[in-house]
Amino acid sequence: MNKFYVYMLVGFRNNRYISYVGYTKNLSKRLNLHNDSRGAKFTRGTKWKMVYKEMHNSKSKALKAEHKLKKNYVLRKKIKIKYLNG
Numbered sequence: 001m002n003k004f005y006v007y008m009l010v011g012f013r014n015n016r017y018i019s020y021v022g023y024t025k026n027l028s029k030r031l032n033l034h035n036d037s038r039g040a041k042f043t044r045g046t047k048w049k050m051v052y053k054e055m056h057n058s059k060s061k062a063l064k065a066e067h068k069l070k071k072n073y074v075l076r077k078k079i080k081i082k083y084l085n086g
């Protein structure tokens with residue numbers, strides 16, 4: 001059975017904290033790619049911390065959850081604040 005993960009990263013750029021949401025099959029490899037500037041173009045040049053993850057049993061469920069989290073700025077802000085106050 002395949003496992004797919006939806007994750008949220010937080011980084012510091014231009015004097016503010018920003019977030020990035022994605023999905024992957026391998027969390028540690030994906031985080032390393034982002035931090036080595038070999039991930040998504042948006043993430044290049046920033047050091048990232050993984051602050052949220054959730055597992056799904058299918059790619060389609062993970063993609064739906066990723067889309068939902070990407071568009072839910074209120075939830076993203078709550079996750080970011082919880083991490084920063086951590």
